[in-house]
Each structure stands twice: as C-alpha cells, then as structure tokens.
Amino acid sequence: MEVAAPERGVRTPGLSLPPGIERYPVPGGGSRAVEIHAGDIITVENREGGQVAELVAFTPAGAGDPGLIGASGNTGPDGLKATLMTSVSGRGVARALGAAGFDLGRARAVRVFADGARAGDSARFTAHGDGLLVIGAPGGPMTPDAQDTVTDLLLWIKRADPAMSRGAHIAPDPLADPLIDRNIAPGEALIYEVPKGAFIQVLDVQGRECSDFQAFSARSLDRGIPREIDPTATRSMTGRVYPKPGLAAKYWTVDFEPLIEIVQDSCGRHDTFGLACTARSYEDMGYFGHVNCTDNINASLGPYGVRPRAGWPAINFFFNTLLDADHGIVTDEPWSRPGDYVLLRALSDLVCVSTACPDDIGPANGWTPTDIQLRTYGAGQDFRRSIGWRKRPEDDVEHTKETGFHARFAAHTQDFVDYNGYWLANSFPGVGTLGEYWACREKVAIMDLSPLRKFEITGPDAGALMNACVTRNIEKLSTGQVVYTAVCAEHGGMIDDGTVFRLGDHNFRWIGGSDGSGLFLREQARRLDLNAHVRSSTDQLHNVALQGRHSRAILTELFWTAPDKTALADLGWFRFTIARLGGFQGTPVMISRTGYTGELGYEVFCHPKDAPEVFDALWAAGRPYGLQPLGLAALDMLRIESGLAFAGHEFDDATDPFEAGIGFTVPLKSKEADFSGKAALLDRKAHPQRKLVGLDIDASTVPAHGDCVRLGRVRVGVVTSATRAPILGKTIALARVEAIHARPGTELEIGQLDGHQKRLTARVVPFPHFDPAKSRAKGDYGA
Template sequence: MDILTAFRNGVSRPKGRRFDGLQAPHPATVQRVDPRQAVRVDVAEGDTMSVLHADQTTGLQLAAFGPDGADALASLGVVATSHLQVDAFASGAMVGWIASKGGVAEATAVAEVTDAEALLVLRATAPAALWVINVSRVADHVAGVSSGAVEVHVKRAAASNLVLPPPLGKLRDEFTVSRATAQAYRLNKGETVQVIDVDGQQCSDFMAFRSRGLDAGVEQLIDSTVTRSMVGGAYPGPGLFDKFYDAEMRPMLNVVQDTVGRHDTFALACTARGYEERGFPGHVNCSDNISHVMADYGVARRSAWPAINFFFNSWIDRGDNRIQSEESWSRAGDYVAMTAMDDLVCVSTACPDDVDPINGWNPTDVHVRIYAPDTPVRRAIAYRPKENAPMSLSQNSAFHERTSQLTEQFIAARDTWVPAAYPSVGTTGEYWACRERVTVQDMSPLRKYDILGPDAERLLQHAMTRNIAKLAQWRGTYALMCDAQGAVIDDGTLFRLGPQSFRWCCGTEESARHLASLAVDLDVRIHDMQSSLPNLAVQGPRSRDLMRKIAFTQPHVPSLEDLKWFGVTVARLHNREGAPFMMARSGYTGELGYEVFCDRADAPAVWDAIMEAGVEFGIAPMGAHALEVIRIEAGLAAAGAEFAPDVDALEAGLGFAVDFKKTDFVGRAALDRNAQAPRRVLKGLLFECDDVPAHGAHVYLGERPVGVVTSATRSPTLERAIAMARLSVEVAEVGTALEVGLMDGHMKRITGTVCDIPFVDPRRERARA
C-alpha cells in the first residue's frame, strides 16, 4: 500500500516518533563573512568546507576548536602560523565565545590564508568549531580601500532524512511529527517551541491550551479572531505585534523567529467533512488527529478544530473576497519559533492533505524542538534578497546597543532591526526636531558597494543615468540604475573617493547583481560592504553646528566647511587619533544634513559623540515613521511606491536624475522614446482634510480612474493630508481638482488639488543652505 493510499484509508496514524536527541546533519549551507567580521561554522567529521576568498586585498584567518576547547586546526589539515589579533576585526563575539570555553583570545592559534589561496578546501577529520575571520583595517574601511565578503560553503558528510537547521539554543526535548499525524506536548512558561518544516511546503496546524485551565476542566485556547484583532493584522510576527491570545485577550505565545512570513489564521484545521464533500471519504484529517492526541488531556473531541496553520499560504482575493490558497512558500528547514508566556499544552500536526497544492501535493514530516528558558532566542525574521538567495535572519544594527536603551519599537528593514519610533519623543516630536533642530537616525540597512579598479568609471557610466565622467573626487550624486525598458532597478548616491574608487549607497542587492552582469570582461571589483559599514543620518538646520564639534579632517581632504551639497570627505572624531568615519552632506529628509559611515567597532563611540555634541542643539533620535512623513513632504521617491518594475524613471518623477546628454546608458533608448510622448507623470495632491489615502488608491476624474496614489501622509507643516500620485498627463495640470477613492473607491472620496512636488521647500533651499 503506498503512503497516499494509507492517508486516505486512515491506517497511517502512528504517534509522532521520538527523536534520539542528536543533531541531524543538515544539507549544504552557505555562510557569509563580511569585512572585519568573524563567523563560527560548526562542522562534523567528514564535512567539507570550501572557503571562497575571491578578493585578496586583505587577510583571511582561520581558527578551530575541538569539543574540549583545544586547538583543532590540525583536524582541518591546516597549520597555525600566528596568534589571534583581536584589534584586526570586530572580535567581541569570538572573544566571548573563547572565554566561555575557558580559553584566552590572544593565545588562540590562527592559520593565515595566503594571497594565492582564493579557494581553500578543507575536510574535517573530527568535530570542530571553525572560526572564519575576514581581517580588514578600520582606516582602509571608511576610506574605500576595502575587502570583499568571504563565502564558506559547507557540504555535510552524510545525508539525512531530516533536514534541520542548527539548534537555536539548549534543547530540552525534540521529536518528529510523522506525516498525517499529530502530537501533543507540554510547554513550560519561558520555554521556546520551534516548529520546523522538514522538507518544505508542509502545512502544520498548531493549537495551545493553558495548563491551569485544563487542570480545572476549562479549555482556554488560542483564539484566532482575538489574535487578529489584538495584533492588527492577519499574521503575527516578531516585532511590536507578535503574540497569540486567548478569548480573554491574554497573551499565550510570543513569536520570536519566523523564516517564512506567510501563515494562515483564517480557517480551520482540515476536517473529515471537508474531504468527504470533495469525494474523499475516510481521508485522514488534522482535526481528528488533534482530537485523538488531546483526549489524554481531557479535551473534548471536535469535528473541526480552529488552529494556526503554519506554512499554509492563503489570502483573501480582492476581486471576490474569497479565501484562496496555493503551494506554501516555506522551504526545507524553515520554521516558526514561539516563547510560552504561561504553562501550556500544545499540539502540532503534519497535515495529510494530498488533494490540494497546500503541501506541494506531497505531505511530509514536521519536526518540533523545545528549548530551555535559560537560553532565550533572539527575535528575528528571514530575509532573502532574491528568491534563490540564501536566507539570513534579521540582525541588530551596530547602533542597537544605544538605540535599544531609548525604544522597544523596532521594525525589520531588509535584514536589520531599526527603530520605528522613540516613545519619549514620539513621531510628531521627532518630525519637528528634524524640521527645527537636529536629529540622528540609524540608516544601517542601506546597502553599500565599493566599485574599484581601472574600469570602474566605465562600468558605472554604462550602468547609471548620470554622467559619471563629470563626477569629481570627494563628490557625490544621486543616480539611478535602469533596465532596458527604462524602469528603475535601484536608486542611491554614488560617491567618488578616488580616481578609480567609488562607493554606491543604495536600496537593494539588485544593484550588485546588475553591476556584476555588466562587468563581464571589465577590470573592476565590486565589494559588498553591507553590515560592515553602518551609518547614521544627522539631519536638520543645526546639523552643521553639531558636526563642527566632532569632525576633524586632515588638510588633504575637504573640511566640513568645504562640503557643498553631496560633498563627501573622510574625518575622525575630535582629533587625528579619533575613530575614522566617512562624512557626506546628503540625506533623505530635504533638510540640511549629513550622513556618517563608520566601522562596526566604532559605532557606539560615534553615536555617543553625536548625541553628546547635540545636547545644546536639542538633538532627538528619529525613527522610520517620522522619516516617512518627512520624505513624502520632500517629494523623495521610494522603491515599491514611486518606482516599481512596471514604471519607468520619468513616470516615477525621477527625470531630473537622467542625463540625456550622455552618449549611452542602459535604458537610454526606452527613456528617449517615453520622453517624446509621456503618458503618466508624478504629481502632488493637496487635500482639505486629514484623511490619508492608502498606497495604491485610485485617483478619479468623475467615474473614470486617472491615476494612482504612490505615497501619502498627513503633513504636520501643511496641516492636511498630502499624497504623491502617478497621473495621466491629461489631468496633471497644477490646480486640477481630482478625487481619491476610499472604501473601494466609490463609497467615500476625498477631493485633492494637483500641485508640484516637493510639498515643502520646493527649491531645496534648506538642503543647499
């Protein structure tokens, strides 16, 4: 009898099999080591590691430790050549780990990878903790002479029927829920449960009951309606709104990690009736499985169980308002981790549905791990820059040690947690501090790439809409990268740090992929700086006064007073011995402002210096919510709003950044053509009310849609709602009265008047001051 027939006949119903407690080898993985970082890779006997060190401008070092903490370089076939230099990289995590093993960091033996070894292949003859160290000097880092990332590819020695991620902490228990079964288990307050999709695209229904309630004969369980209402959304996730609640609105579980981001809280676990009415009587179902395993805890049987359907990909279709579903987004090893806020009895299933796409048409196992409360799991969500890219979990910014003392309100920006708002100031207070005084904001999720080499200018001239040949050293320019259709791939600021050295600060990793595709046969290197060069935005009319107090520059680079709009220089804190940083007169607020880029190790000192110097000017920290208000008032474009894959640069309102006098660049022909007969333009809308339309709301002239809202907010300066909108050219004349549809566009409308953008300071006089 095949396994699917067994599902349908209801004979494959074993309880979840017990796991033996050993960590199963996981499949080939990729670890990234950014400049000045060290990453630990745990390897087992027989594992093979390929260390790719494509850029050899700086050093690469290896250290290894056995289970007893002793030197284990020999087990990897390499020989120690020196000792660890803790000042050559951001060594805090490694030093702490070595100390926890009873060792001394400075006495640790390391093997240095020579320049000739761009690809180093190692094979472990015994279990070891391998530390890969990407060494770089801080001064080189901020000045644009930087190393690229190192990649460590690990091929595990043996295949396994369980595809599991590394444990998140100290395990108290773990077990596998076999396909088409369910298993109940206890979860104590403070413990963390991790529900893992073993093979990918496998739905796992989850329910939890308060133990004290069951002991008293009362079923106090997760209420999905209350949860959706309390969190203000359909999918709880790590961050400010991250919990599952019972019917009394009391939190039961706190979501701390999620590598998928798409789950279902609309529907029931699958039921016998659901299969019967589609022609599959007798099919095993999750509701019966839940009732079966919960009977031991005195829980009454139900024909249909409400549940949180982890990894179930569902949505409500806007056309007919019906629930839709499709194959799951989860991949092998994806998981959700939740911390118990009370003593609970939980149940997890491995869904048996083989007649719908929800399990990829092939039901598989689910694995459950329970972690002891003395090893708390950090909050994180998964980030993939592209569908086939390796997953990374959101990290704390280098400034988190300081910002976390001021706020608990964080949001994930790409792969980094950044403050959304600071309660002691408030979003409105942060806004006015930027308009009237000075603010500091963590902008570390910005992507940074160094483009170096003899053909660097040639590559950038071809890729970007600005004339890079005219860009002088120590100058920057706002520029675009477009595809062949003229649509914006990415925008950002390009700085020239030397004749053949450029730094591109942009929004997404797509920039690097695009540049790499154009760099074939060119003598150029593209270095991804990513987390190794965190940055702050110091913005507001008093920002220059603040920077005067902390920025020391040498005579060979521009001084603070020399920096015009989009100028850049290299400075140090206070004096020639201070921490180095790159300083650019740029920002995303439309106000006078500066951006400061520094090494991770110096981030706390840079933050402290800025905050201390800013006290006399009334400095305030600013979060992402206030920035969104300010950037809309300033008419500054954002990805996914003003520009998107189906919108060309001119329709996105970015024509000012396109130099048609250049001989050629990617997208030039399409933009030339579109410039002759534009169909849509970006304009502003001023409303005589405070109703803020949603992104994507239609703009109407009478009954006909003539545009779409790209971004909207309430302007504290103008004391009304404002919006940027992409409009048909026929209705885009300043002063034209149009309507924006709310409540499906027809039940409620607000009237707006077309205007130019920016809404505030149209001549950019504040930024140029």
C-alpha cells in the same frame, strides 16, 4: 524522505540540490567545519570576489594535514583563528574543535584567493581520506575610508559516495540545548507541556510543510474550562492577519489572555483563516477515512479532558493562505524553505499540540507531506526577536539584525519595525511623531539609516562599470563628491535609487536601498567583462543621519579633519569628507552632506563597533540645540513634503525615473556613454505615458498608498504617497497619473472604498510641496 522532484518547467530556488551535493555558506569574517570523506570533491566559491579563504584539514587523529585535501599548507591559520574568536559561527566551530581535541594552533593552513579573485571564482580540492575540514573567510573591521570589506564564501561538497551525503535535508542544529527534541512524521501529532517563559521551536525540515499548532492555558485545563488560542481574537487584538515579531507578536484567547508570543520567524507567511484539516474536508474531496490533523489533535487532547471537535481552530504555520480581491480564501504551496522555523515564547504554563499535516491531495504541503521538528528550550535563553529575509530566493535565510546604534535608540523607544532586515525605530512615544517632525524642521534630529545597502566598487574598470550601470555621468564625478542617481534595467524600469561616492580614481561606494542594485552591478561586471569588484559592506558601515538647521554646528564641534580633507564647515552639498571624533587619534568616520528630509543635513558613517561612541558624542553635543531622535513615521512625513522618492511607492521595476519624478538624474543629452536602459529611456522620454505629480487634497483624510486617482468614473492614476503636512497645514500626496491629466490645476478625485463610493477632491500641483527651491537643504534658512 526525499523531496519530490519539481514539476517540469517549475523552478524552486533553494529548495533542493542534486543528489550527493551539499552547500555550506561561510559568512564573511566567520567559519564553518564540515566532515569530509575520501574522494569527496571540495569547491570553495568566492561569492563576491576579493575575499581570502583559509582551510585546515584535520585527520581523524586530530592532525592538521593539508595533504588530506591534496594541497600544501605554507602558513599558520592566523586568519582562521581570528574568526573563531570574533564571530558567532567561529565560536561554534571552536567549541566543536575543542570537544574533538583538535589543536588549530599546530595546524598549517591552505590559503586561497590571496592574489585576488573575481565574483564566482572557485578553487577545487579532492579529499584523500576521511577527516574534518575547517574553512574561514577572515578579515577585520573596515574603516570608513577603506574598502577592505569581508564577504561570504560558499563551500560545495560533492560526495564520492552519495550514500554518505546528508541526502534530503536534515534538521539544523538546535538554537540552544533543547528540553524536548522530537521529530513529527507526516500524519502525526505531538502533545507537550511548556512552562511559562520557555520557548517552542516549530521547524519545517524539508520545506513546504504545514504544521498546525494549538496551545491551551494549563490553568484553564485545571479548572475544567479550556481556553486556547483563538485566531479571531488574535487578529482583532494585533490588527494583523497573523502575528509577527515586534509589538504585534502575541496570540490571544477569547478572554483576551495572551498565551504565547512570536520571537523569531524565518518564513513570515502562515495562516489563521481556517481550521486544522478535518475528516469532513477530505470526505468532501472523495477521500474517505483520510488521516487528518483535527482527529490527531482530538486524540492528543483526550487525556487532558478536552472534548473533541469536528474541526479545531489552529495556527497553521507555513500554510500559505490569502484573501483575494473578492474575499475568497485562496491556498497555494507554502513559502517555507528547508530549515525555516517559528520560535515562540510561552506567556503562561501551556499544554501544546503540534502536527505535521498529512495533506497529499493539494498544494498545502507542496503535494508531498514531510516531517516537522519540535524543540523546546528553557526560559533562561536570550533569543533576540527577528524576521527572516533573503537577498535572493536561492540564498540562505538571514535574521533581522540590530544596527550598531540600536541600543542607543532603544533607550528611547520599544517601537521598532523590521526595515530591510534590520530593526529600526518607528516612533519615539516620549517625543511623539509630530514632536520628532518639528524637531527636524525647526532644530535638529538624529535617526538610524544603517540598513541602507553599501557596496565597495574597486578595480581598474570601476569607473567604467559605474558609468555603465547608473544614469548619471560618473566621468564628471570628482573625488570627494556624491551624486544621487538611478539604476535601471534594460527596459528602463528602476532597480534602485541611491548615491555614488567617489573615493579615488578607481574607488567608488554605492549606497542604495536594496541588495538588488549591488547584485545587478556584479552581474554587469561579469557580463561586460570588466575588471571591477563589487563587494557588500553594509555590515561594515552603519550610519546615522543628523538633520536640521543646527546639524552643522554640532558636527563642527565634534569632528577633526586632516589638512588634506575638506573641513566640515566648508563641506558643500553632496560632498563628503573623512574625519575623526575629537582629534587626530579619534575614531574615524565618513561624513556626507546628504539626507532624506529636505533640511540641512549630514550622514555620519562608522564601523558598527564604534557606533555607540559616535552616537553618545552626537547626543551630548546636540542636546543644547534641542536634538531629538527621529523615527520612520516622522521621516515619511518629511520626505513626502520634500517630494523625495521611496522604493515601492514612487518607483518599482516597472517605473522609469521620469515617471518616478527623478528625471533630473537621467542626463540623456550630456551623457554620451551607453548605460543600462538608455535606449528604452530615450523612447520613454519621447513618449511619456505617466507622470509623478503633487496633489493638494481638500480633506483631512489621508489617502493610502495605492488608492486610485480618477477623473469622473475613469481611473487615471494612483496615489504613491500621502500625508498630513504639518508645516503646510493641509493634506498632500504624490501620485502617478496619465500624462494628459498631469497639468497643474487639473481637478481630480481620489477614490476610496471601492473607488467610487467615497471620493476626496484634489488638484494637481507642482512638487515638492514644501521648499521647492531646496533652499533649506542648501543651508539657507534666511532670517
């Protein structure tokens, strides 16, 4: 079934491809295998630049023949073989090759991009016959002082015969050997039984298709008292509109019995507000006799003795429903893309029903109903919890990852939240959020900051690129120095904030909060025609922050620095050094004197494979100093007290650095070079409209991000962040207010409920609220 053409003028990135075109991502350090046919046009795209590609073409007889794609192979596929042994994608390819009897060891490889490539560069081949193409993006672990990161490739195939194309999207391979693997056509329902501990995968094959799901306790059906998932009970028990992987993952009955839990969710937007579609809903629209999910569910459950209903409550997977400001239920096209899925685990023996919704008169299924794939897997599978995310709308989905330090922090807590595509600890119940906070303020604490996005900027024009993209003057940055700065769009709004590390004359490392800043740097390199690579290294460099007055003492006990590197005891604020754990032969790390707590602090960067060793050494050395783990909840208290900006709170792409309270990062007078947003920032600084201020609040109630700030009945600002500050013994906030009301001492009110019924009195004060001279971050704790 073909995906409907989008409405004129409506873009749907990632939803469909032109006829006969197929797209296959090749992960950095991984590989893919794809069938090819005579006449196919094969294009390999270097997504970020600088990544070598190796290709091996097998004939149907199993011979590795570069001539099959019109090339000559002059090297063994050593890099490709390495990917088959070290990556998840590679192991899948290796199994497929082994099953087909293909011997990679006897093949010759075609190596492209060996002399370097810019982002977007490509190599094209034509298939001269049928066969199997294996492509790899080889590369090994990157040490913290190197910049040879591995990055992704894209494989495009334009089929000579469009009939040989996959055409409309097909269901991706199962996650494991399935027990049930059934396609559900639009307007159909499937009833199936699932034993306790087994897994259920509901997969949207074409994208934009709703699937109603209901599950019954098999034990309750045997007793003749059916008990199924109840949306209202589920919302009450989880405190969420719909569950997601993590602590609030379960679906409950009205008896508060958990029946099922979410393990993986690549879409992240579903519905529990209403019913499965009903005959009545179609009749009221004038479509009498329209097939509907409720009738299908009734028919499926009949053999189990379940009485039919006019409307079945259901979990409407992939159905995009929300409540508007007036509490009206609003629906729109689903968020799901081709291949998106939800993976559930049965907490009891279940009888389940799944549908492929037939709604073709509204946006519920993108106006075109398509199919759902239903799979179940045995209880012995080890599926990790994850939430899908995409760097850009058109990119392939990625699942929540565990950092290299994850296992060590998981030994102290189960309270993890998805943060920028990684699981990070939110709190440590054995210590408590306040205990974590005080450990940092009074002694020392350690936390995982690996999700920070890292990008390697290299090449003859690397310095020029950085100076053109960030607000600080990079020409003044010395090797070994770090600077905090902002990245702005042309209109002055902030894309990201972060730090620039100078590793050499033409070598920089950007560490920011989002992928968007790295994408922006790469786009600017292309627009300005600069000879500079911008390659992601987030998965090559994971880091922990060691923060607090004893952090320096712990690090100097553990790490050795070469004579030509800055010793840790001498490392200045916003400087970094390369060190090794224990001695000359030890594990390499990069250590920067930076942090996000307002305390003396450092960040320790290493390859993920070395993370457990680095953590264990820090933990053992830190325990005599009172070292405790630190979670996101405590970190938020620390950074608000210290007046540190957070994306989505103090700034977004409509907020300039002056309005975000980090105007010091924009040296408009001393930086003569042009940079992105400079003209707009000159105007914004000359005509300020809003300003970030501190607020002291005369109440123990902590306002929420987004609460309005008012002067009388008039709204004059918004709370960006707030907390109860333990070290100050009062409630404080950061708020963005109209510039004419930003003078210290101005009396304001924070509106709650509807902004008028409940008010918290507050007054404008300078920020940071705590240690405004930043003496503690500089290491001066006095007596």
